[in-house]
Amino acid sequence: MGSGVGLVDVVDVVVVGGGHNGLVAAGYLARAGLRVRLLERLDTVGGAAVSAHAFDGVDARLSRYSYLVSLLPRQIVADLGATVHLSGRRYASYTPDPGDGGRRGLLIGPQASFGAIGAAGDEEGFAEFYRLCRAVTEPLWPTLLEPLRTRTQARRHVLAAHGPDAGTAWDALIEHPVGQAIKTSVTSDLVRGLIATDALIGTFARLDEESLHQNICLLYHVLGGGDGRWDIPVGGMGAVTDALATAARAHGAQLITGAHVLAVTPDGEVRYRRGAEEHRVQAAVVLSGVTPAVLAGLLGEPAPTVAEGCQVKVNLMLRRLPRLRDPAVTPEQAFGGTFHVNETWSQLDAGYCAAAAGRVPDPLPCEIYCHSLTDPTILSPELREAGAATLTVFGLHVPHALQSGPPDQVRSRLTEAVLASLNTVLAEPIEDVVMADAHGRSCIETKTTADLEDGLGLTTGNIFHGGLQ
Incomplete structure (x- = not known):
């Protein structure tokens, strides 16, 4: 050199x-x-x-930024001879009903509990919506390892795989605002929101926007493996x-x-x-x-206009999982998949409107992942034995423009918003189960859009390098 x-x-x-x-x-x-x-x-x-020991004196390797794997074809791993192990989660999601403070909730797993939230009639429509998605994603997924197809070529490929009915699926997911298909499929505000979150992760949009940015985001989240499965990376x-x-x-x-x-x-x-x-x-x-x-x-060229990042991420180390208000679900079940907090359809839309008006949404729509339940190898034997757990919280509808100001103050304000949102559906304050580090400080790490820009070079903190196309 x-x-x-x-x-x-x-x-x-x-x-x-x-x-x-x-x-x-x-x-x-x-x-x-x-x-x-x-x-x-x-x-x-x-x-x-990447993984990191985020808290002094705490032997846990947290996935500091990104945390789940879906869009990594196994062929790439095999071609390169990389040793990558992924583990599936037993439960897909749990969504406590914010209408009664989380005393009831929808658990999606080996069995689903739509009846528990008074939405038994939505179970079939929920399944039908994801069948609609698979009609598009199953044929598209293998093409990610091929030369990029045009929109017309991709549509023709989808229809060839699944017949004329796939045209309906294509139009619903690709051509028209996906909010229409969600509202047609299910009626419950909670169930609609559960589906809709995949259209809004890292994307500041409304579900009925003609821009279709929300459609692109949804497709990104349901495409992996052809079925939209997101796995835990072991280690x-x-x-x-x-x-x-x-x-x-x-x-x-x-x-x-x-x-x-x-x-x-x-x-x-x-x-x-x-x-x-x-x-x-x-x-x-x-x-x-x-x-x-x-x-x-x-x-040396002018910078293009890019979509702003619009999220906040909080990593927590817990002494144990918090108790729930829902007596029908254990913490291990609830946190075994994606735990949705204040993400009903109405709350997602209200959150967008608040953020567009210059306010941090209250309550803040959030979702939680507990890596250590599926993969305890990231914890030391002592932490495992003690029942410790990691939590990753992803807050939606927090655009970069809302995160201006002294960095420490911004982090503190957004941390408070995240914890307050979580506490609306838990049986005890999340702060009561947060572990302390070697200096007695709470094991809470907040990453703002400015942190992503400064630390990783992600312009305006956009996790998609400036917006999905």
């Missing part, structure tokens, strides 16, 4: 950014015999798909990207961390700084694993 700006190394491919997509690209290209150099600004690869998200990095290196890719890319030219020259030294490398091809806005800056 050249040292000093006057020397230029020559490779076939430079990959800018060492997140999971960059690692996969580096692995495949190196496997094909190309000279590949991947440049990552941080001291470790993985991007947002945490860092185990996934560690495996991808190991595979890429085994195929001959050069992964350089601590490499701050300064500029990229259209003819393939990349300048980067590592420590006190500046380097240049010439490549036939440069692949970007950074956001469009960051890439534009490296090219």
